[in-house]
Structures are given as C-alpha cells and as structure tokens.
Amino acid sequence: MDRSQTSESQHVDHNIIENARNNVEPMVIDMAVEENDNTEDEPVIVESTSLDLETYANCYTGLAKLQRLVFIADRCPQLRVEALRMAIQYVQTTYNVNLYTQLHRKMQEAVSGANAGNASLPDIAGGQVGGGVVATLPVLDMQWVESRAKKAALKLEKLDTDLKNSKVNSIKESIRRGHDDLGDHYLDCGDLSNALKCYSRARDYCTSFRHIINMCLNVIKVSIYLNNWSHVLSYVSKAQATPEVSESRAAAKSFLGAQLDACDFPDLLSTSNVAISFKLFLEVEPQLRDIIFKFYESKYAFCLKLLDELKDVLMLDMYLAPHLNTLYTRIRNRALIQYFSPYMSADLEKMATAFNTTISALEDELMALILDGQIQARIDSHNKILYAKAVEERSMTFERSLEMGREHIMRVKGLILRSALIKNQIHVKSPPREGGGGGGQGSGDVTMAATNSSASAPRN
Structure with a gap:
C-alpha cells in the first residue's frame, strides 16, 4: 500500500510539473518579447548619404580607420565597394593578413550582390559590372599574404628574442620597451588579445609616471578597439590616480585650454569627434x-x-x-x-x-x-x-523636508545600532562556502554565529 501510494503521488507530482511547464504565464512571455524589442540587433541600413568617404577616412589611422571603413561598408550599400577598396589598400600597409582576406571576401560578396541586383557600382573591375562601369577590382594577392605572414613571424621571433635577452640582463627599461614593441606588433597584425596582454605586462616595469600614462593609453586604445568599455574606465581611473598627475583642478584647466592644432590622435578619433563645447x-x-x-x-x-x-x-x-x-x-x-x-x-x-x-x-x-x-x-x-499645472511650492517643500527628516532618522538609528554592536563586541562571521550552497542555510549559519558570538564573546 505504501509503495502504491508513493508511486501515485509521484505520478500526480509529475503531472503538476508538466502542466506548470505547459501553462506559462503570459506576463513572462510579454516581458521577454519586450526585452527583445528593445535590443536593436539588426543594423540600420543607410540607403543614401552625402558623406565624403575619402575625407572622412583620412581623419583616422591604424585599426580605427579599418574598423570605420568596414562599418560603413556593412551599413551603406552606396559606399560599400568604395569603402572596401580603401580598406584593402590601407590594410596592405600592415601585417593584418586575416583582415585582408576577410575584406576580399566581403568585396566578392558585394560585387556578386550588385550583379544580381543590376546596380551600378563605382570602381569595380575586371570588366563590365552592373551599369557598364569599368574599373579595377583589387585582386587577392596570395604571394603578398605568404610573404607578409613570413615577415610578421620573423619580426615576432626577433622581438621575442630581444625581450628574453632583456629579462636575462634584468634591465627594466628594455623589458618595458620590449613589451610595448610586442604589443605594437600584435596590434599591427590584428591580434588584439595578445596586444592587450603585452601592454598590460609592461606595467610591472614602469619606472616613472610617464611610463604609467603611456601604458594606460595603450591599454585604453586596445580596449576601445575591443569595445571593452569597463576596461577603458578602469584604466582611465588608474591614469588619473597617478601621483604625479593628481592635480585635477590644473588638469581640468589644461583640458579646457586645449588647442585645436594640438589635438592629433588619429588612431582613435579626429577633431570632429571631440566634445563640441569648445x-x-x-x-x-x-x-x-x-x-x-x-x-x-x-x-x-x-x-x-x-x-x-x-x-x-x-x-x-x-x-x-x-x-x-x-x-x-x-x-x-x-x-x-x-x-x-x-x-x-x-x-x-x-x-x-x-x-x-x-x-x-x-x-x-x-x-x-x-x-x-x-x-x-x-x-x-x-x-x-x-x-x-499649478504646483504648490509650499507643500512640496514640506514634503521634501519630511522625507529628509525620515532619512536622517534611519541613518541615526543605523549608527546607534552599529555603535551598540561594537560596544558589546558582537561579530557576525559568515561560514566558508563549500560548492556554492543554498542561500537559506548560509543565512541561518550567520545568525547562529552572531548569537553565539554575542553570548560567549570574551572581553579583553
């Protein structure tokens, strides 16, 4: 009888669980749909624009230029081919072989899509392309890819050897420069994760505040490329907390007096990106x-x-x-x-x-x-x-005063409770976590620890 009752109750519990799974509350579904609606995953396509692409691209250098050109190519069909062509030309001045092949793949997709849609494209090559426009399409140069990859590997080996020699000689300045050179090379190759590691390792070998600022700027630059904004804010705070540059008031006046001609940082931003309060x-x-x-x-x-x-x-x-x-x-x-x-x-x-x-x-x-x-x-x-609406300033002032009074009373009570706990030597100790146990059990242990400590705490 006990076994039959147990199996029957388990069967009933199983049915209840299945019904609960099938009967999902509509509010949960509505909330999930609302969250999905608020997140803009699909990119907005700009069909026409008056942007002068060449002038815009000349404002930037390095990976920032390549990222912006690729972004424009993905968002604007009108400028897609021209942006990819400029990106391919520029990436050939770097060691970023992977991005070079990706850009060529995007170019082929753009050309094939244009041919399917009978769209006229400027600067496309190799013959007649939608609308009869004749131009030169950049060709995927595998010899360049192989030679560039070999040069990058040789340069990496040389920089790594120099860094090891500097560590053997224990010269801090040489080690710091070695890490920076390795970071620059990885950045030129498009390997942002290793570049970030090398720039971060240079921190242990900084001997002056200028070295610390330079290290922070390098890490901030790579973190911006990676869209890791929490890392950016962290290293901005570290740069501002450097003892030699902690005079915030003088720094703020210097920033406000910044000259336009001195703003030259094209590998991240241009003068048109700076706050327009100047x-x-x-x-x-x-x-x-x-x-x-x-x-x-x-x-x-x-x-x-x-x-x-x-x-x-x-x-x-x-x-x-x-x-x-x-x-x-x-x-x-x-x-x-x-x-x-x-x-x-x-x-x-x-x-x-x-x-x-x-x-x-x-x-x-x-x-x-x-x-x-x-x-x-x-x-x-x-x-x-x-x-x-006619707002009664008198009543609003009284309400704010009463609210502030209630907040002050709560703070005073909290301070009195804290001082009483300290006076009676009551200490609350949390038990060590083992495998992430349940929250209810942990809170009970804390209460017992507080009770035991209050009852048997020795007085010195």
Whole structure:
C-alpha cells in the first residue's frame, strides 16, 4: 500500500510539473518579447548619404580607420565597394593578413550582390559590372599574404628574442620597451588579445609616471578597439590616480585650454569627434554649430530639420549609431520642454507648426512627457490647449523636508545600532562556502554565529 501510494503521488507530482511547464504565464512571455524589442540587433541600413568617404577616412589611422571603413561598408550599400577598396589598400600597409582576406571576401560578396541586383557600382573591375562601369577590382594577392605572414613571424621571433635577452640582463627599461614593441606588433597584425596582454605586462616595469600614462593609453586604445568599455574606465581611473598627475583642478584647466592644432590622435578619433563645447572644435563641424545656434534661438523646426538631414551621416559612425535614435528623441523632448517652460498655456496648433508635426502626433509626445514627469501640465484635447499645472511650492517643500527628516532618522538609528554592536563586541562571521550552497542555510549559519558570538564573546 505504501509503495502504491508513493508511486501515485509521484505520478500526480509529475503531472503538476508538466502542466506548470505547459501553462506559462503570459506576463513572462510579454516581458521577454519586450526585452527583445528593445535590443536593436539588426543594423540600420543607410540607403543614401552625402558623406565624403575619402575625407572622412583620412581623419583616422591604424585599426580605427579599418574598423570605420568596414562599418560603413556593412551599413551603406552606396559606399560599400568604395569603402572596401580603401580598406584593402590601407590594410596592405600592415601585417593584418586575416583582415585582408576577410575584406576580399566581403568585396566578392558585394560585387556578386550588385550583379544580381543590376546596380551600378563605382570602381569595380575586371570588366563590365552592373551599369557598364569599368574599373579595377583589387585582386587577392596570395604571394603578398605568404610573404607578409613570413615577415610578421620573423619580426615576432626577433622581438621575442630581444625581450628574453632583456629579462636575462634584468634591465627594466628594455623589458618595458620590449613589451610595448610586442604589443605594437600584435596590434599591427590584428591580434588584439595578445596586444592587450603585452601592454598590460609592461606595467610591472614602469619606472616613472610617464611610463604609467603611456601604458594606460595603450591599454585604453586596445580596449576601445575591443569595445571593452569597463576596461577603458578602469584604466582611465588608474591614469588619473597617478601621483604625479593628481592635480585635477590644473588638469581640468589644461583640458579646457586645449588647442585645436594640438589635438592629433588619429588612431582613435579626429577633431570632429571631440566634445563640441569648445568653439574651435565646433568650427570643424559647421552643421552642428548651426543646429546648436538654432536650438538656442528657439527655431526648433529648422533645428530638427537640420538634424534629420545629418542623421544619415551620423548613422555611419560606429560608436554613435547604436545610440542615435535615443539621442534624437532626447533632443526633441528637450526642445518641447524648453518651448513650453515659460508659458502657463500653449496652443497645440501653433506648437505643432513650430515643430513641423501634426496635432495628434504632438499630443502623443506631450502625453509621454507628462506621464514621465518631465512636463507638469494637462492637455485639453477638445480646445487643443496645453495647460501648465499649478504646483504648490509650499507643500512640496514640506514634503521634501519630511522625507529628509525620515532619512536622517534611519541613518541615526543605523549608527546607534552599529555603535551598540561594537560596544558589546558582537561579530557576525559568515561560514566558508563549500560548492556554492543554498542561500537559506548560509543565512541561518550567520545568525547562529552572531548569537553565539554575542553570548560567549570574551572581553579583553
């Protein structure tokens, strides 16, 4: 009887588990779908753009130039072939053999896709290609690949031998330079992980603050190429914490007084990428200057129109593109808030004209801002008027004061409890974890440890 009851109960439990698996709550599914909708995995394709590719590419050097050209080739069909051609020409000045073959593979795919779609492509070779344009297509040179790979291997062997000799002689400066040279060579070959390791190993052989700063800059550069932003922030903090350069106030004044001619760092960014709060940097991008001026002149329709015209070019920036839609939305929301801030009421028809949109679309935008708490107002949909809410500053001040009082009381109680624990020598010790046990058991052990220590703690 006991066995039959046990098997029957196990059968019932099995059915319950199966029903639970099949009957998934709809809220869980909805949340998963919403998360997938918020993540932009598919790249945005820019069909047409006014970007001068040659001028844009000349602003960069090294791997940054290659990464940006490949990004443009993946996002813009109009510039795909030209970007790949320029990338192939530039990669031949490096030891990056793998990227050279990958670029040729992308070029063949671009040409075959263009032939299938009967699209006219500039600078494509070898004969008639969509539209009858004749040009020279870069040919995959296997002799260059083999010779370049051999030269890279020989140079790597020489640098490795020099580093070993320096370690035998225990010369710190030579060892540091050896690690830097190895990192530079790996970076030139496109091996970013080994380059990062070599640059990081140079830290133990830095003998001055300049060496530490140089090491941090090298690691930051490779981490940016790898899109490892947490590593970037970590080494930025290490560079700022160097004792010889810890005068933050003087450093900030120096940054604000930076000259345009001294900004020469093309292997990461160009002058047009620097924060445009500096007037001289702003002169490099006259379109952005006009947009900012129109925004603060309250000419929002013209400002947003210029932003839309610039969007296709900005979508081809590999670091800015993933955040561009969010930035555009925030700029537009800021314009709506700034437009309404000095008024007690605003006509939605005039407001829609000022922002070059329809009244219904404007109502949706304003409703989102009101629900988000960015605008304290209410919408009269019948009369098409936006009214500002009368905020009682007196009551809000009292509420803030009471909230601050409650926070201070909680902090004081916490301090009193801590001082009482220290005074009575109560120590809470967590047991050592063995194989990652359950959380409930660990918390019980901590409580028992606290009780035992409070009961039998010796007094010195």
